[in-house]
Amino acid sequence: MHFHQILLFIIHKINGQRSENAPYYLLKGKKSGQTIQDVTYFQLHAFFSILPQLLKEDYDAEVNKLFKSECIQLKNSLVYITEKGLEALPHDKEILFNGWQYRGREQLLWKRLDLVVQTLSQFHANEKKFVPNQKDIATQQFIRDFLIEHNFRQFNLNNDLKQEIVQLLENPSLNDLHRTLFVYRLSGYNKTGLTWEQLARYFQLTDMNTKIIFLECLHNMLDNISSERSPLLFNLAKDIHIDTPLTDSAFKTSQLFEKGYTMDEIAKIRKLKINTIEDHVIEIVSSNKKFPVSAFISKEQEEEILHLSTELQTKKLTLIKNRLPDVSYFQVRLALTKGEQNHG
């Protein structure tokens, strides 16, 4: 997928309900209540936090291109996709990102793979003195332990690791562009990997799209790593998959809920505003549909809100809230979040 396609896809989902900046915060992985709740409302988990380094100027430039080519338009500060935009949507492309799950931690796998391949390649050539591409101590220590644990002096490790990489790269969801970018980023004895600019030039892509396609590949590989079929990579992917994809603060709040505290008590204990705790509840519900919400909303209210949302074909809080004066904004958000969970 290319950058503009990602933007079109997201804008299609939030069509007419958010401003043109909402995709930016989503891609950056902003940990605000609004962004996190949007992830669930609009089923955009795949894209959350996939471009944490994205600069606003680069984002604006791409959005402006979409405005210029009339793929999107603005009405009352809300962004809409046009007929032309709908046609340009990447219909045939599978979404390979899994941003909600990895949130940038996929880079850990990359760093480790880069270093382990470089090291094994150097050792195979009997050139044990080399400058490692990866400089951080944690990665170096991790790979040192990994190599010792797997008895790396044996020839097999080289081959086993290669087989595992190939098996993952041959996943039919990936294409040769993914595979080539991935392998040519790696370095080994007398073969240094290529920079983004070098790869982009070869494939006539922008640097940005090169990085995006590489990221798709990395996410897809991580999704398919299993302890049975790719035991080595499974070990290299340690600490990347986590059970609760909650922000630290939301996690603390959820622990207090588990101990039986009420929302008000938690706000007091944590010295946080009630709004913040509400944001946390939305985040917790986003990632755990079994989280009990009966303390905040009745079953009837929940159904009423969802019904209205379908009827009005909107997820705009104000529109729904105006028709149901007895419910709070928080309850509308909660119901919509729950609702998406049940559908998705």
Added chain:
Amino acid sequence: MDKLSGILQTRFGHTTFRAGQQEIIEQILDKKDVIAILPTGMGKSLLYQLPAYLMEGTVIIVSPLLSLMQDQVEQLKILGEKRVIAINSFLSFQEREIAIRHLANYKFIFTSPEMLQNEQFNLALRNLSIAYIVADEAHCISQWGFDFRPDYLRISNWLQSMKAVNVLALTATATGEVVEDIKKTLRMKTPFEYIHSLDRPAIAYETVEVENQQQKLKWILGRVTSSEGPGIIYTQSRKKTETYAALLREQGISVGFYHAKMEQGDRILIQQQFQQGQLEWICATNAFGMGIHKDNIRQIIHDHIPSSVAGYMQEVGRAARDGEQAIASLLYTTTDVEQTFYVAMQDFPEEQDIQIAYQPAYSEVEQAETTTRILAYWKERLSEQATIELFKEIKQKKWQDIQKFYTMLRNDTCLRQQLLQYFDQVLLEKPSYCCSKCKLDLAGILRKRTVENKFEENKNWKDRLNILLPSKYI
């Protein structure tokens, strides 16, 4: 075989010392303070590495350039030394905690001047038995040095707080004035001074005055397509590194670009590609070169007047490490001197910045990071007026320096001789390929380009993976 040569051979794999090395090492072992000035690539690192193996205790190396520190740690590890660590801002808080708690496990501890103010670190250091302290890139101590780091001046008080221990000051370039500053700051009484000639006879110098920027480009294209590298083209802007590279690539040259705005991973890859010969030429800003270990660089081209003679010597000094003939070419126009001054002054605090810095409310005013750091240092020591005067003086001196360099380039006197004179050294013997003012036979230096123009091969991921990890073919 004596002890020194034994270690030289077993640890470092050399059979003989280079000029000066043995003398200096003997002084260190004798517990004397030492100042050593050696041109880049003359085996400076060995001076602080080798004595460590003949002495009890840890060696502390203070180095102001973080990227260089990283490289030095790697080089020691490559030599098989595992007891080495860099304690600096690259470490996470937790990593630093752990490292400081286990300080005694290390034989070599690299650190930055900024870290010397860390209480916890100092406490741990004081409990350590220290063999000697190394002040690397010592010219950065002097405000007259081209790369002045005010935080480095704090080393003076820090040394006083350490138990009596001798100091080794290392630098590649220092004028007499700078040497005096180093001695004073490092509290050296009667140090052993070793000053190696900064002359690099294998490097010929060439200056070319052209009319305009367009002609520089034409010259560079002509030179690079007709003669062999490997080489570096230094330019002043990031944009230009990319433009040059693109134009040369069109001519089939294998070339890359390098500047500080690229992400770290990519900078490492470009450096490696050049080192391993996958790239023949690099178009770079002055960010490139530190920690480059490549012996066979044949050409260095500057498309501008560098902002200091010392900086120029360092960049040029990356050529001909193998002792084979190389050439350094400098292209300039008559208006370049203003541009160079402008670039040199970019991060330099103006009177206005100083006034702001001395206001009581000054805390997070937006100023360049280096400016903030420099001013924070002087604010503790000088009045506002004195600081303003000081910076006026430094600025004036900088302008004179650049003018002086410009005159050196344009007059009729031998350039090699003038460059040495600048560092208060005398040229003893002129090599046969000296400089363009002494009549240079270019045909004898430049090797006619025989390298086949490279066009990129097709990329096949399976083939590549098999090359990286040879074993059963997939």
